[in-house]
Amino acid sequence: MALVLSPEPPLGDWLRALDIQIAKSASFFEAKPVILDLGLVVPEEDGLAELVPALAARGVRLVGIEGADESWDATRDWDWPQTFSGGRAIGPVEVPEQELPQPPAATSHTLLVEEPVRSGQSISHPDGDVVVMGSVASGSEVSAGGSIHVYGTLRGRALAGIGGNGDARILCRRMNAELIAIDGFYMTAEDMPADRVGRSVQAKLDGESLVLLPLD
Structure with a gap:
């Protein structure tokens, strides 16, 4: 489970609001994976180039960036999170028609x-x-x-x-x-x-x- 950050323009105001949240809970982002969703900004957005470095300076650990492209002028120098690559498509999978064994009932402990x-x-x-x-x-x-x-x-x-x-x-x-x-x-x-x-x-x-x- 990852947290999702969706910055809204103007980015300067959004970062100041984020600082207020961090001031209330300094460990809010500690050890938490975060996905940056840029679906609300445009490639020419003011302050976009400084956004990822600003998040890193605040201890926000990005595991993914969505809604943006590495070819944008503002994002070329970002330290982009590594994504999975090198996968291959598989052919159709035939599932045999047989009754699968039922798992044992889970035991709840307090x-x-x-x-x-x-x-x-x-x-x-x-x-x-x-x-x-x-x-x-x-x-x-x-x-x-x-x-x-x-x-x-x-x-x-x-x-x-x-x-x-x-x-x-x-x-x-x-x-x-x-x-x-x-x-x-x-x-x-x-x-x-x-x-x-x-x-x-x-x-x-x-x-x-x-x-x-x-x-x-």
């Missing part, structure tokens, strides 16, 4: 974290729920294949349903998260309704949208 999750820590448990008895600090991350329960304040990032579980939920005593996500659908702090911030809430998927519901 990971209990009895101490607060401190800034810089990352906890990943793809096999079930994660229960944090304390708080989750800013700059930390908790990810789970199931739901995430935080009995303190959630200030860092929480990613539930990472294996494709759209029924997963995120529940916390106090919502002040930098980012929450369920099954790849995410919401940042700026997108959260003001009346849900600092409250006891649960996050769940409603179609392809994250919603926050009160618990108190």
Whole structure:
């Protein structure tokens, strides 16, 4: 799963808005793969040549660039991410008509974290729920294949349903998260309704949208 950045003109204003986001969460892009989508800009856009170096200076690690071409004057000097090459097309594949064995039923396990999750820590448990008895600090991350329960304040990032579980939920005593996500659908702090911030809430998927519901 990669984050997608879609710059909008004027690029100078867009970079200043990005700086505000980074100031609120200095580790937001830390170790995160990012795809740069330039579908909203034109080859002659002011400041386009300086865009990729400016992102690199801010610690943004690009794994792909879309909507642009290396032949553009503004992009010729960029350090373009390497793409896969050298592949070959294969012929038609014949699948034999036979009954495939069914995999064994998955067993769900809950990971209990009895101490607060401190800034810089990352906890990943793809096999079930994660229960944090304390708080989750800013700059930390908790990810789970199931739901995430935080009995303190959630200030860092929480990613539930990472294996494709759209029924997963995120529940916390106090919502002040930098980012929450369920099954790849995410919401940042700026997108959260003001009346849900600092409250006891649960996050769940409603179609392809994250919603926050009160618990108190």
